[in-house]
Amino acid sequence: MKKTLAVAKFGGGLLDIEGKRIINILQKIRELKDKHDIGPIVVFSAPMGITDKLIQIGNSYAQSSPLSLNPIFEVYYNLAKLYVKDGYYNKTLKVIDNLKTLTLDALNSINKRFDGNVKAKILTLGGELAMSAIMDNILKSNGFDSCRISLSDWPIVTDDSFDDASPNYELSKKRRNILMDCLEKEKIISLAGFLGVTSDGLETILGRGGSDLSAVFISCLLKSRFQTETLLFKDVPIQSADPKVIPDQLTDHITALTYNEAHKASMMGMKIVQNPAIAMARRFLQPLLIVPFDCPRKYSIIQAKPIGGDIVKCITGKFGAAILSMNDEKSRSFEDSLRIWEKRNDFLDLGAETLETGVRIRDFLFMDSDFLKKNEEKLKGFDENLKIDYGLGVVTLIGDKMKDSPGVASLAISSISGINIKRGIFAPHTSQIIIVVDEKNVNATVAAIHAKKTEMNKSTH
Structure with missing residues (x-):
């Protein structure tokens, strides 16, 4: 019988620059670890607003009027100060220093255009890679046995569309042993969302909201070896309409959507899951659990089989x-x-x-x-x-x-x-x-x- 494994993604909306929900995130990770045989793998987005600020900084370098990178990394230094304990603090500072240096080097290599591999490198070094590195050390300093995957072993191999890359299952499958080795050693994996690499090792990004795709793809990649459960933690539950649009009406909690319904809803304005992530889940018949962080009982499942009698969801x-x-x-x-x-x-x-x-x-x-x-x-x-x-x-x-x-x-x-x-x-x-x-x-x-x-x-x- 396959061992059970959770792959959980925590989006930028849950990772504010002050890290107010980090303690609660640690509790969620502990619950997943206790529930499942192995793991979990935890996928992190960049903190809220960081990607937009990095894009602004990258464009400023392209226009030869560079903005300072310091405010970005001050967020990470502050998070380390607040949440990294004991002997891990100085190690974390060195990791942040290194990522800042690499991000600056990439910024200084911009020549009139902020795009391609350089853009992917800057957004992930200063965003998801930094956040997942800090969370790895926060986990360690709170008694979890966690690890990170190095860029040279990155498990999500993509095509060469640097700004909106698509994962390649067959190429990525050749690297999944890195993940399985960590899991068999009973480690929690802290993984950067949004990031891919080409077959020759150049950084790519999976498109806006690509951390959803990261979590779904990793679940599908490991599905033949483990019984994987994919959880995408969000700010709010999926509802029959946006409550901000209809403040005078009660909305219904949607308990289930088919892949087709979720795809249509996402395309037409409901911010559920990135469409490529839904397509990937559909391809491998991987159910997705959309879990409101503060009210997990109001989760929704996206799967092939229809559930419920509503005509209009x-x-x-x-x-x-x-x-x-x-x-x-x-x-x-x-x-x-x-x-x-x-x-x-x-x-x-x-x-x-x-x-x-x-x-x-x-x-x-x-x-x-x-x-x-x-x-x-x-x-x-x-x-x-x-x-x-x-x-x-x-x-x-x-x-x-x-x-x-x-x-x-x-x-x-x-x-x-x-x-x-x-x-x-x-x-x-x-x-x-x-x-x-x-x-x-x-x-x-x-x-x-x-x-x-x-x-x-x-x-x-």
């Missing part, structure tokens, strides 16, 4: 959308370029229509209008007459059971009779109903539809 709202319209004949190469070369999947084909002039136009709904704004002139290389309608928002009803439940769309539309609908995609067979409105109407649309959620979920009873 959640209603999401997303700002910053846009509709791009272009010549239909020219749209195929455009779409292929985005999906294959740019690896973008955050847009939907809304179909084509023939105008009175005889010209056939195809529309695409983009979830990230900033991408279009930054690349509008480049995109006109596909069609110089393309048009973009900015200032839109997207409200989405999500639930796999909608495909078998007629009437949901009509209830949703009837609830927002006073709001101008720019476009509607009523395709419950895809587990989602999408309503495009002006950005200013997103919150009102979510609130109005959510008020009808109970009625929608009675339509099959």
